[in-house]
Amino acid sequence: MAGILGTLWDGVALRRERIGADPDSSPRPVALPAAWEEDAAAALAALAPGSGPVILPILAENWIRRVTTRGRRLGLLESPEEADQLAAGLRTLLLARRGAPGAEVWRDRKEEARFVLNLPAFLDAEGAFDAVGYAAAVAFGVRALDILGQGRSPRLRVGFADLAGLLAAYRLPYGGQEAQAVAAAVAALTRGAAEAESGRLAARHGALHPVALIWPEPPEETAIPGLAAAARAALNAAAASPGLRHEGCVALAPADAVEALLGAESAGLAPAAGPLRPTRDEEGRYMLRPTRAALRAGDAAAAVLAPPP
Known part of the structure; x- marks a missing residue:
């Protein structure tokens, strides 16, 4: 645990349980923040x-x-302070459950990396969407993926998850005109923030591609x-x-365990799968509970989370 002393992890209360990746897998001991639910443990x-x-x-x-060490070695992070800043930003995103790289990065697999942002996690206590924080998170994703790609990847895969939860x-x-406008704006914000960060990297390390000035007009x-x-x-x-x-x-990819x-x-x-999800009670019996999207939607959950026509 010495590697986490003095970081944002220091002092985070963890809970421990034995759980498998799925019901058919052998359970293993896991430790994660105390407030995170069973799905996150799995x-x-x-x-x-x-x-x-x-x-x-x-x-x-x-x-x-791995990201910061490679960034320093390749000269993509110019100082130890810049590496520390990137590391702190990535920890903050993960602890807030706002963003993280895909499973291939966690497992250190030689596959094209992705970075996913959890849209509902950018809602503040009053229910307002933190667009500034979202744009900053996109930029962190671009920097991490650029480093993981050795600074040579022509295409990155920054994406988002749970638009349905944000709409709720x-x-x-889901599927209404207002929802479609939100989806278009989220996509435009993601692309704009990602390409703006790519432009900042180009200013430091040299441009490799021209700016695309033609894109769908946001609402x-x-x-x-x-x-x-x-x-x-x-x-x-x-x-x-x-x-x-x-x-x-920007690219949307199939979900893996990182979304959960x-x-x-x-x-x-x-779209959302519905207002209810299977889970287990304290005695291990399976039951149905409202989804997080349903809790956000309140008494409108049945209508908001109904299957799209």
Whole structure:
């Protein structure tokens, strides 16, 4: 545990349980933040290689250290202070359950990496969407993926999860015009923030691709206050870049255990599975409980989370 002393992990209360990655897997000891639910524990069991004990801070520090060490070695992080700043940002995103890399990074597999952002985690205590924090999280994802790709990957895979959960918080039926406007604005904000960060990297390390000045126009307004303006600002920042390091930065991919670790209930643009989910009670019996999206939607859950026509 010495590697986490003095970091954001220091002092985080952990709970321990034995659980398998799925009901058919052998249980293994896992330790994760006390407030995180059983689904996250199972996801943690799935993300760790092997079958031994898993402690979230230690497993996370493995890939965080891999990112910062490689970044320093390649000259993509110019100082120890910059490496520490990136590491702190990645820890903050994970602990807030806002974002993390895909399973291939946790397992250190030689596959194309992705970084996923959990949209409902950017809702604040009053239910407002933190567009500024989301754009900053996208930038952290771009930097991490650029380093994992040795600074040479032409395309990155920054994506988001649980649009349905975000829509539920604003009681917007999936598939309605207001929901479609929110989806378009989220996509524009993600692309704009990612390409703006790619432009900042290009200013430091050299541009490899031109700025794309043609993209779908984001909506002028959405049901989420400030979202459309944030999307436009991000696209404008990207357009002002001298060039880009990457040909593309955004991609939605099939979900893996990371979405569950973050608490996302649906992948990308997918609709919610419904207002109820199977879980276990204190005695281990299976039962149905409201999803997190249903709890956000309140008495509108049945209508908001109904299957799209």
